[in-house]
Amino acid sequence: YQAGASSARYRTGNRWEVGRDGGPPPGGVAGDVTRVIVIGAGFAGLAAANALTSAGVEVLVLEARDRLGGRIRTAEIGGTDIDLGAAWIHTPQGNPLAQLCERTGIRRLPYALDDLTAGVALVDGGGAQVRGSGRSSLIRSAAGFEGAAAKLAARSTPSGAPTGPGRAAGGGRETTLGGLIDAYCAAEPDTGRREWMRFILQTVVETELAAPAAELSAAVLEVPEPYGGGDDVPEGGYRRLIAALTPDAAVRTGAAVRTVRADGAGVTVETTDGRTERGSHVLVTVPLGVLKAGTIGFQPALPASKARAVAALGFGDFEKVVLRYGSRHWDEAATGFLVRHGGTPLRAWIDATGPAGAPTLVALAGGPAGRALSALAAEEVLRRAQDVLVTATGARLPAPAAWAVTGWRNDPFARGAYTHLTPGAGVAAIEELAVPLAGRVLFAGEATCPVRFGHADGAFVSGIREAKRLLGAPSVELRLQA
Numbered sequence: 001y002q003a004g005a006s007s008a009r010y011r012t013g014n015r016w017e018v019g020r021d022g023g024p025p026p027g028g029v030a031g032d033v034t035r036v037i038v039i040g041a042g043f044a045g046l047a048a049a050n051a052l053t054s055a056g057v058e059v060l061v062l063e064a065r066d067r068l069g070g071r072i073r074t075a076e077i078g079g080t081d082i083d084l085g086a087a088w089i090h091t092p093q094g095n096p097l098a099q100l101c102e103r104t105g106i107r108r109l110p111y112a113l114d115d116l117t118a119g120v121a122l123v124d125g126g127g128a129q130v131r132g133s134g135r136s137s138l139i140r141s142a143a144g145f146e147g148a149a150a151k152l153a154a155r156s157t158p159s160g161a162p163t164g165p166g167r168a169a170g171g172g173r174e175t176t177l178g179g180l181i182d183a184y185c186a187a188e189p190d191t192g193r194r195e196w197m198r199f200i201l202q203t204v205v206e207t208e209l210a211a212p213a214a215e216l217s218a219a220v221l222e223v224p225e226p227y228g229g230g231d232d233v234p235e236g237g238y239r240r241l242i243a244a245l246t247p248d249a250a251v252r253t254g255a256a257v258r259t260v261r262a263d264g265a266g267v268t269v270e271t272t273d274g275r276t277e278r279g280s281h282v283l284v285t286v287p288l289g290v291l292k293a294g295t296i297g298f299q300p301a302l303p304a305s306k307a308r309a310v311a312a313l314g315f316g317d318f319e320k321v322v323l324r325y326g327s328r329h330w331d332e333a334a335t336g337f338l339v340r341h342g343g344t345p346l347r348a349w350i351d352a353t354g355p356a357g358a359p360t361l362v363a364l365a366g367g368p369a370g371r372a373l374s375a376l377a378a379e380e381v382l383r384r385a386q387d388v389l390v391t392a393t394g395a396r397l398p399a400p401a402a403w404a405v406t407g408w409r410n411d412p413f414a415r416g417a418y419t420h421l422t423p424g425a426g427v428a429a430i431e432e433l434a435v436p437l438a439g440r441v442l443f444a445g446e447a448t449c450p451v452r453f454g455h456a457d458g459a460f461v462s463g464i465r466e467a468k469r470l471l472g473a474p475s476v477e478l479r480l481q482a
């Protein structure tokens with residue numbers, strides 16, 4: 001049991017007001033807020049716990065793992081800090097995580113995904129590369145998809161949804177991103193180019209959104225983008241943001257919650273070791289994958305509308321393979337490789353030597369590729385990764401000096417990567433997840449953030465939203481650690 005970090009050092013002028021958006025605080029809270037139990041010490045739980053503690057509310061954080069951060073995990077691999085969970089601050093302009101970096105003196109390094117895609121080497125089955133103008137014209141065509149997709153979607157709904165594998169399963173009318181990729185590529189007369197375009201677009205979409213393109217609702221195209229700019233990474237990794245946000249509250253690690261009970265006077269939360277804690281309110285921030293698995297029992301049971309949202313939203317796959325080498329044995333001109341080889345799940349690689357500060361290749365396996373990797377033992381993934389890289393680089397690669405393979409899908413406290421919209425569940429389902437129960441049981445986490453689900457900043461904003469709800473305040477203050 002780790003009691004409040006009362007010896008923590010705080011930065012001078014550490015109080016930071018966040019969340020003032022002009023609107024009234026969200027409502028729906030019953031009774032006085034005297035003791036809040038926060039389940040989960042990821043971005044959402046830590047942001048809420050920090051804001052509540054700073055406002056003088058007693059908080060107990062229960063975290064199942066033996067570490068803080070949740071789907072933020074910066075690991076040292078061969079002496080280099082690498083993010084195995086969230087790595088990028090996407091669209092940093094106006095993004096509260098960019099502000100959090102500024103407040104805490106954490107530098108952001110530009111590392112734009114568009115630049116990574118533009119500079120990637122395209123490698124075919126036998127190791128042959130598509131070079132020169134053939135390569136750049138394919139990359140240009142793929143880059144045109146984003147602009148064309150909204151128009152294609154408008155043309156294809158509600159009655160004329162594209163047919164083929166990308167159409168919503170179950171005869172639904174809703175268009176999927178897979179359907180739009182098919183429609184976009186159909187306009188390309190050259191078969192060879194068409195197949196390359198389809199491969200690039202499918203890989204990029206499935207890597208970014210962590211789900212099969214054929215299961216991703218095109219409604220995601222209508223979600224407004226609140227921030228601007230490319231993509232940055234925090235210097236030294238995301239763990240520095242978690243460290244800055246760690247609240248001066250009681251935090252118990254190794255505490256997996258199995259029951260949440262609400263009654264007229266408060267809440268009782270039970271952990272798997274049989275201990276119970278009483279609070280006036282509880283804030284549930286566990287991943288959607290954990291809610292789907294049903295390993296936490298709610299009394300009274302989740303209402304049908306929320307249970308439907310939990311079941312219908314998607315919680316996809318994204319695994320990483322990190323290989324750290326003694327030196328760079330590959331073509332340094334490319335930003336990475338897209339490998340169309342024997343259906344391998346190890347198809348998208350980035351050269352992360354720049355941000356890592358040491359020769360490093362990282363495979364990003366989203367959607368079906370991630371799911372395929374999660375079924376293999378780590379040593380088998382490593383063996384296949386080395387085989388693919390021999391094809392991709394044309395070099396005899398030595399064994400890596402250090403390596404890591406993630407297992408988010410098989411982790412009982414994640415059960416996947418992050419949330420996506422499906423043909424059966426749009427933004428309304430995300431909003432439904434955020435609705436409090438009986439004024440006592442509240443919900444936060446990336447899956448509850450209508451504009452930024454699937455993002456670390458969405459988790460942060462959702463934690464601030466629930467702190468505002470509990471405090472009945474239009475904004476909150478955070479105390480950031482030095």
Ligand SMILES: Cc1cc2nc3c(=O)[nH]c(=O)nc-3n(C[C@H](O)[C@H](O)[C@H](O)COP(=O)(O)OP(=O)(O)OC[C@H]3O[C@@H](n4cnc5c(N)ncnc54)[C@H](O)[C@@H]3O)c2cc1C
Pocket residue numbers: 039040041042043044045062063064065068069070071072084085086087088089090255256257258285286287290296318319320408412413414416417418444445446447453454455456457459
């Ligand atoms: C591989 C990968 C790459 C990603 N890349 C990016 C990126 O580049 N940029 C970006 O913005 N986002 C990215 N994301 C998404 C981002 O990491 C998440 O949106 C964010 O970290 C989620 O925070 P959270 O607080 O909602 O949930 P979590 O961080 O999952 O926190 C929930 C906490 O609840 C705990 N918990 C679970 N069950 C129990 C239980 N029964 N009892 C007690 N505690 C429990 C968990 O251990 C966890 O600590 C990525 C995610 C993954 C997996």
